[in-house]
Every structure is written in C-alpha cells, then in structure tokens.
Amino acid sequence: MDAKSRKRIAKLIAPYRVDDGRRFRLDRHDPADTGGLGSESKDAAKLWLQETVHWLAEEQEKLFAQDHWAVLLVFQAMDAAGKDSTIKHVMSGINPQGCHVTSFKAPTSKELDHDYLWRSNAALPERGRIGIFNRSYYEEVLVVRVHPEILGRQKLPDELVTKRIWKERCEDIAAYERYLSRNGVAIRKFFLNVSREEQARRFLERIDDPAKNWKFAAQDVLEREHWDTYMSAFEDAIRATATPEAPWFVVPADNKWFTRTVVAAAIVDLMEGLGLEYPALAEPQQAELAAMRERLVAQPAPSPRKRK
Ligand code: ATP
Numbered sequence: 001m002d003a004k005s006r007k008r009i010a011k012l013i014a015p016y017r018v019d020d021g022r023r024f025r026l027d028r029h030d031p032a033d034t035g036g037l038g039s040e041s042k043d044a045a046k047l048w049l050q051e052t053v054h055w056l057a058e059e060q061e062k063l064f065a066q067d068h069w070a071v072l073l074v075f076q077a078m079d080a081a082g083k084d085s086t087i088k089h090v091m092s093g094i095n096p097q098g099c100h101v102t103s104f105k106a107p108t109s110k111e112l113d114h115d116y117l118w119r120s121n122a123a124l125p126e127r128g129r130i131g132i133f134n135r136s137y138y139e140e141v142l143v144v145r146v147h148p149e150i151l152g153r154q155k156l157p158d159e160l161v162t163k164r165i166w167k168e169r170c171e172d173i174a175a176y177e178r179y180l181s182r183n184g185v186a187i188r189k190f191f192l193n194v195s196r197e198e199q200a201r202r203f204l205e206r207i208d209d210p211a212k213n214w215k216f217a218a219q220d221v222l223e224r225e226h227w228d229t230y231m232s233a234f235e236d237a238i239r240a241t242a243t244p245e246a247p248w249f250v251v252p253a254d255n256k257w258f259t260r261t262v263v264a265a266a267i268v269d270l271m272e273g274l275g276l277e278y279p280a281l282a283e284p285q286q287a288e289l290a291a292m293r294e295r296l297v298a299q300p301a302p303s304p305r306k307r308k
Pocket residue numbers: 079084103104105106107134135136139140143144150217
C-alpha cells in the first residue's frame with residue numbers, strides 16, 4: 001500500500017479511534033456522521049471497499065504464513081446496528097480457513113459454572129488467524145449491568161458482588177486485553193454507534209418487509225426501552241478499556257456504507273501496522289529447495305499408460 005493511501009486511511013479513522021478513554025464522551029459522537037462525505041461518495045466508498053477486501057485477503061495470507069500474530073476483532077452494538085452485515089461485507093474476501101467468527105449468546109449453564117472469560121479464551125484466534133467476536137465479554141458490563149438479575153444467575157460468592165463490580169470487571173477486561181496483546185494478539189474493538197431513531201426505522205422495516213420478518217425479535221423492542229442505561233454502560237466501558245494496545249472505534253452506524261468503510265479502514269490500518277511479510281527461508285532450507293528443484297527436473301517423464 002502506498003504512503004498516500006495509508007495517510008488517507010489514517011485521516012479517515014482518526015476521529016473514531018479512542019485509545020485513551022479517560023476523557024471519552026459518547027455524546028460527542030454523532031451516529032449519522034459520514035466524515036464530511038455526502039451520499040454522492042457512496043459508490044466510490046463501495047468500490048474502495050471492494051479493493052480493500054482483496055488487499056485484506058492478501059494480508060491475511062501473510063499473517064497465516066508468518067504465524068506470529070493473531071488478530072482479534074470485537075464487535076459490540078445495540079440490535080440492528082449492522083454487526084452481522086458489516087462482518088459479512090468486510091471479511092467477504094478472506095480465506096475461511098484463516099478466519100473464525102464466534103457469536104456470543106446468553107451463557108449456557110456449563111459456561112455459568114466458570115469465570116466469564118472462560119468461553120472467550122476457548123474462542124481466541126490461534127496465531128496466524130483472524131478471530132471475530134460478534135458480541136463478546138463486554139456483554140458482562142453491558143447487558144449484565146442493565147439487567148442485574150443476570151448477575152444473580154452467575155452464582156458468584158456474595159461478598160464479591162459489590163457496587164464496585166462493574167469497575168472491577170472493566171479493570172479485569174483491560175488487563176486481559178493487555179495480557180493478550182503482550183502475547184501477540186492484535187486487538188481492535190468496534191462499537192457500531194446507531195441512533196435510537198435509526199434503530200426504530202430498521203425494526204419497522206423488519207416488521208413491514210416479509211423478507212426481513214425473520215430478523216425481527218420482540219425482545220429487541222423491549223431492550224430498546226433501556227436505551228439510556230445501555231448508552232451510559234457503553235460509555236463507562238469504553239472509558240475504562242480504551243488503550244493504545246486495544247483501542248475502541250466508535251463507528252457512526254446510521255449509514256451502513258460509511259460504517260463498513262470505517263471498519264474496513266481500521267482493519268487495514270491494523271494489518272498494515274503489523275508489517276506482515278511472507279517468511280524468508282534460511283540458507284539450509286534454500287539449498288534444500290534448490291536441490292529438490294534439480295531432482296524434480298531430472299526425473300524421467302512418465303511412460304504413456306498402457307491399456308489393460
Ligand atoms: P442477531 O439478532 O443479529 O442474530 P444477536 O447478537 O443480537 O444477533 P441474539 O441471539 O439475538 O444475537 O442475542 C444474543 C443475546 O445474548 C443478546 O441479547 C446478548 O445481550 C446476550 N448475551 C451475550 N452475551 C451475554 C452474557 N455474557 N450474558 C448475558 N447475555 C448475553
């Protein structure tokens with residue numbers, strides 16, 4: 001990638017990147033923001049996304065061949081913010097063998113018998129792979145915080161459930177991410193920031209369009225009644241866990257074309273920063289390769305097959 005494209009990408013994503021959460025304010029982020037690009041840029045953005053997807057596929061091959069880094073992409077959002085379709089579009093060119101998506105749902109009873117990071121640990125990407133978390137351990141300071149009865153089901157010892165628990169959980173998550181990054185897991189976290197109005201519009205579309213009926217869940221309408229509590233939980237979580245090694249991207253999500261552009265750009269920026277290269281063979285392996293080449297070329301051509 002040339003220096004000019006790299007610069008353009010860095011400029012595009014800068015307003016959405018949060019790597020020092022201390023002064024983060026969610027109300028400074030407009031869900032309808034399109035980075036100064038009007039809807040006339042939509043087609044150009046789609047073309048760019050197509051090119052980027054090819055480029056990402058190449059980088060992923062290098063990631064795999066090099067086998068040092070793992071990439072973890074975490075997606076969090078309110079319902080209908082476009083998590084699934086963003087993941088689908090941005091990762092569409094990637095070799096499925098090098099990428100794994102895990103969708104985290106309400107924990108099973110077996111999962112509840114463990115600490116909450118247990119199931120995430122098991123789903124972490126191996127070196128050389130990209131792991132996508134569609135929802136994640138962040139639910140532990142989002143949905144669980146909004147609905148304290150869920151915390152009740154976690155069977156924690158009483159003395160550990162204090163009013164400091166959310167702060168403690170955020171500290172533990174930040175420490176976990178620091179641990180992962182020190183082990184070669186490159187982390188990026190995306191909050192797809194949809195507005196309450198746009199969410200209602202998308203729900204209505206799901207109700208009115210028979211082809212989208214299957215996406216509609218009554219629970220989503222109930223959940224939206226806790227909107228403000230969710231937003232302050234998101235704000236607290238981002239404040240406590242946005243770090244240089246595991247930054248958040250607060251991505252405007254009222255316009256899907258722009259959401260995809262920013263997410264793709266942030267992933268490109270990450271992969272570019274890893275300086276991925278195909279591994280070069282050491283001297284003895286190169287000599288072996290040359291010897292094998294000679295041997296292969298010297299092998300007699302097979303005689304034509306005789307009919308039985
Ligand atoms: P979609 O609706 O697009 O299929 P989704 O991610 O909303 O995707 P659902 O099956 O609708 O998937 O919802 C998953 C539910 O699981 C969400 O309501 C989420 O809050 C809940 N969940 C995820 N992790 C946890 C957790 N650790 N504790 C409690 N609930 C959780």
